[in-house]
Amino acid sequence: MVNSEGASEAMTLWIDQDRHQTLQALTKQVRSLELAGRRGESGRISSGCVEIDGCLPGGGYSPGSLVEFLSDGAGNGGQWLAFQAAKGAIEGGKYLLVVDPYRRFYPWGSLGLGLPLERMIVVHPHSSSDVLWAIDQGLRSTAIGAVVSSLDRLEDRDARRLQLAAEQGGSLGLLSRPSRLARGLPSWAEVQWHVAAQRWKLGTTEDRVNCRRMELQLLRCRGGTPGARLKLILDGERGGVVRCEEVREVSKAEGIRYASQGAVCLAAELAMPTHVARGSVVDRAPLRAAGA
């Protein structure tokens, strides 16, 4: 009996190991497919924080892609992260386009980031169609490094249009969106973050220090592993740098949950004609079926 129990345990272990290996192999394949046609690490745009870059494949945002920052309500700090990424994207003399339909953007607030105002273009569109058109035009232009905007509702077709525009112009689209309208829904964004402000731990000696906390969760990442959580400190005392307190890798349970959402990512990925080589659609068909 002992032998048979031992054999069954070994068998279970072997099956577990086998499943693990299979999953690893499959994940690797999916990742390599997702990253097909993408630029190497040299073309990546830094988010301004090493730990955030570490969660992204290639160590940064990919030029010509959309990044979404989802948050619940205002005052969470998502825009700060967006502008910080924009700073990296406009290096080399490119321009920053801020599409601000609600006329709320206050440039004094962005001075701390060191953004050059002489290369900042602000657009105040009057209608939602004009907002989309302005973002689209900005993303298509090769002179624009990044487009920062806030969007509420975004139809799939419009999102696809923006994503194609970003691909064409090589600009980075940084969109702030309300969590209730975007979370858990299919997205054309290459990276989707959830930003939540965090209360400062009182009772420390640094209670009055000009810093704030926020938690960042990677909801979607093309070619990467979603689910990572980062606890960040936005340090106003040290030039507004973003420090990372803690990085929590994705747990097993969360990994399964996020893996189940893989269909959403794949759907978005498969509809990327510029990255799909001719003739490879047939090869991907089983993957699509498996993913769905």
Add this chain to the structure above:
Amino acid sequence: MLQGDRSLIGRPFVLQARDPRRGWMVAASSSLARESGIAPGMSISAACSLMLRTPIRSQGKSQPQRADAASLVVLEHDPQEDLDALSWIADGAQCFSPMVGLESLGASLWAGRSLLQPQALCLDATHLGPIFGGEEAMACKVQEWFASRGLCSAIAIADSVGAAWALANYGLRPKAASALLYQNEHGLEASPGMELPSSPVAEKGTGDGPPSLRPIVVAGEATRDLLYPLPIEALRLDLNMAQALRRLGIETIGTLLEFPRGGLATRLGEALIHRMDQAVSFLEEPINSMSVAPEFTVEFSLEHPTDRRSHLEEIVRRLTADLCQRMAGRNQGALRIVCRFDAVRSQPVVLQLGLFRATSEATHLTSLLLGQLEQQWERAVEVDKVSLQATLTGALNWVQPDLFELDGVVHRDTVARLLDRLSSRLGRKAVVTPSLHRDPVPELACSWRPLTGRRVDGKPQATSRKLGRPVQAEPQIEDPLRRPLALLQPPRPLEVVAIVPDGPPIQFRYQHQNVQVVRYWGPERIESGWWRGPSQRRDYYRVESSDGKWLWLFRRIDDGRWFLHGEFD
């Protein structure tokens, strides 16, 4: 101003400008502010004290209310923006006359004016009356054209520039004041001056509608009868001259004309006689025409009128190619373009383009014009003539880049095209760049400058250099997290609980929820100087709520009310 900011409707507002000797002065005042006695040329502090003393009429209330200083809105005056706006109108007004110009100014300020800059347009209407069905009809059409742009206009047609200027500026002044007051109180929806001469004229006070500003059209001897009762300032006299005349007891033009010319010339100078002749004796005066050089105007007349857009688009293509070829030949590029489609039975369709950089590239200009045509082409109009003018041109300069600026040069052309496209569709004022000022009041510390349709001299200055960062080691407002990324305009009132009356906030109600404050920074007292107008005294707090959100609140010191002014997004 009312077009840009609807919050100004029903509120008195003034524009302030800095006088090198007298400090901050009122450059222009809205009609509601004028009702309180605030006139251009007054110091801002005097305007504030007047505002405190005078009861003002408030919209929808029959009883006058006592105003507080905070009800007066003080905004920065931008002379360049004024000039741009006037030039923009002059460009468009060329559909009425081939000769449109800004008024020519004297060496010093005229009596009755507070600013040494053009404020009126002159149109040469000689022999143009029959085209519009008479000079009265022409004046009414011009007025309708202004009204369609949300502008209130005072128009006079007379035998000389001097007479027309006097009648438009002083003959229509009481009515213009009431029309502007109506706009200030009710906004621009019901613009005054829409009534044609044949319709019954609604005089001021007869109803709730806007008062009419019927144009004055006069010729010959009748002009003198209208000019005699006008004040002497209507002659465009220097301030000193007007004061001298008033000291002599000469108040009106009629009284002045009773004196012998020889005596006036020897005692008060030739300039007075010259001005009198310009107004009363119809002395010819040149108009500084803004119309473009004839080589930068191209036209296409159709034998048979057409309403097919495809045909018109083809015409626009050809005209643009022709215009660009002419401009390139003289090393010029267009900065502003006006394209006019003259219709047989209706108003002409006018397209106006502003460009970021002077360009003579036909495909780019064509795409912009066709894009705008698509937007404005609401219904079929039978067009019999298409004309295209480059109303502002600039040299097609190639600036040698700095050694370390090569990257920027690569993107400069591309971004110029993008800006042209954006501003063509969204409007010139919707595509802007921020301009920061060191003003303690947050909403006045930033203004927006349109990027297209103006000549830019030199290179844009780097932000850090422009602001001239102070050397103190104290925290500055440009330090990270000192100012929010989103500013709410106007600030939203909040219900706040504070333990001590002047103390920091403990709890406030925001978005239907009670929010606890766990940390705060402040108060940062922001106080506008007494010379800047109604005193703005606020205590700002950056607060962190129990869920970690950062907001920017302030307490108005005058009445202790709390407002939310920004979000650290």
